[in-house]
């Protein structure tokens with residue numbers, strides 16, 4: 001899995017020293033910036049408010065909390081959208097948070113939607129694929145279904161946005177963003193990303209600062225595609241390792257080797273993380289057009 005550090009170039013972001021925003025003063029400043037941004041974006045769009053899908057995890061809890069800070073509780077609507085039995089506890093947690101924030105919350109089971117999808121489209125395709133691609137690993141189907149569920153959630157959020165004149169808040173943070181660790185046009189689809197500039201490390205610090213309960217701050221991050229899936233096991237390292245590495249290769253533009261050296265992590269881990277960044281660049285840009293007569297001006 002070789003990554004050539006010379007070919008991995010990412011635009012500078014303005015973070016010069018790779019240190020994280022975790023002090024009280026910095027967090028207060030950031031909190032104001034983020035809530036101002038939510039308020040201004042909603043006002044500019046002439047929207048009635050926002051909708052946020054809430055999993056009971058730290059990212060969606062922080063996002064919903066900031067939205068209430070920015071707009072008031074009556075302009076924030078939360079959605080709990082479980083699909084698997086294992087998500088019951090998480091969504092009941094999301095309801096508790098929503099009640100604490102005083103926001104409208106709807107908890108809708110997506111299992112029947114997935115069952116109908118499996119029975120109709122996915123089942124039909126499965127029969128065709130097994131003949132066509134006998135070497136596909138079973139896990140690949142788990143990913144495809146997990147991504148489909150993330151896109152059902154996106155469908156629900158945008159339905160609410162259409163019906164209630166709201167904007168959809170994305171919950172992705174900068175670590176997930178840089179790693180492409182989200183479903184393209186699923187949880188990655190949104191009108192704005194309030195915590196999109198913050199590394200997971202910083203989201204945790206902000207969460208504590210704004211009073212998110214410890215049990216949520218300390219929860220193991222998971223995409224929830226299957227029981228036992230965790231970000232750390234899939235990404236090959238926890239965010240405590242990933243974030244300092246990302247700041248070095250992305251913000252400080254160190255080479256993969258120098259960053260690995262500085263942080264005393266193995267080259268294999270470093271290359272795995274860097275490869276995720278480079279291979280998922282397509283998730284962070286608008287899809288390309290051929291550019292006939294230089295007509296890329298709308299993008």
Ligand SMILES: NC(=O)c1ccc[n+]([C@@H]2O[C@H](COP(=O)([O-])OP(=O)(O)OC[C@H]3O[C@@H](n4cnc5c(N)ncnc54)[C@H](O)[C@@H]3O)[C@@H](O)[C@H]2O)c1
Pocket residue numbers: 143147150176180181182183184185187222223224225231234282
């Ligand atoms: N934040 C979270 O915790 C969270 C949430 C959801 C998903 N996830 C994780 O995100 C991942 C999602 O899976 P994925 O990335 O395989 O699926 P995806 O659907 O998000 O992206 C893959 C698709 O992108 C397109 N694509 C691939 N390479 C391309 C290229 N070079 N140019 C243009 N388009 C290209 C193709 O359509 C491909 O099917 C999983 O690892 C999942 O666990 C994490």
Ligand SMILES: Nc1ncnc2c1ncn2[C@@H]1O[C@H](COP(=O)(O)O)[C@@H](O)[C@H]1O
Pocket residue numbers: 052053054055057059060079080081082083087090091153171172187222223224
């Ligand atoms: N069960 C869920 N209900 C509502 N929203 C959910 C649920 N699971 C995930 N989401 C949304 O998707 C993002 C990313 O999810 P991960 O748990 O990090 O994969 C999450 O922040 C929610 O907005």
Ligand SMILES: O=P(O)(O)OP(=O)(O)O
Pocket residue numbers: 055056057058059060061171220221222223
């Ligand atoms: O996106 P969330 O809220 O589900 O958080 P996490 O990614 O930490 O599970």
